[in-house]
Amino acid sequence: MKHLILYGVPFSQPVRAVMWLLLLKHHPFEMVLINPGSSGNNGSRHPDYLAKNPGGTIPCIEEPETGFTLAEAHAILTYLARINGWTDVYPEDEQERAKVDWYLHFHHRNIRDASLGLVAPKIRKDLDIPELIQENARRTLTSGLSALESGWLSDNKFLVGDSVTLADLAAYAEIGQLQPQFTNVYDLSPFPKVQRWLNDMMQVEHHDTVHVALTELGDISVEAPSMETIKSANKAALGALKAALAEI
């Protein structure tokens, strides 16, 4: 199997989605720490990293044998599923596959941007995210979750049918972090189907390994965690990842 590098930190939502897919499919990889937003060594805005991903974001993967690099979590998820023939998570049937893609596109504007507007203000105090943006994020997320409640999850166990697909991994990386046992920054109780789905997702193999950073960080709704706490949460998550990788 080709050597695969995943650049990022385990606290990052889109990085977690990729980590989860690789662990779920028992695909070995090496995680290389890249600090999001930093222009220092090992930062996502350092020229060495920008040469791999000009967008300067994590995650990014690299296949060192060929020098091939790819960023954007959803491009990575679908690429890995396609080249490895993981049709259970990215169905062969064109219409089913299109539904997974549908969610992955919907996700960016309706779930990702929104949950970022709730978690980032706590984690990145330095960004000083205006109240209005936080309020808009909350409104957008509420409407995105309403669409999941009344549409995607109205008849399905998972977002696209009865088994986990890439759509679920991407969605849980954002929505899952909001739960009371993690950051606790949003009340999910008005969405019973979403809550049922979250509980089912928690049973998926390697859920706990992938979410160690969030477990370590705990509730951030009242008090923002210090940079030291965030660092040590990422460190604990890396330890858990290393142990899981040693078994696959």
Ligand SMILES: N[C@@H](CCC(=O)N[C@@H](CS)C(=O)NCC(=O)O)C(=O)O
């Ligand atoms: N659309 C991108 C978003 C990636 C993203 O926003 N990553 C954040 C960390 S969670 C990041 O790298 N931020 C650093 C920066 O933008 O400088 C994806 O899905 O991969």
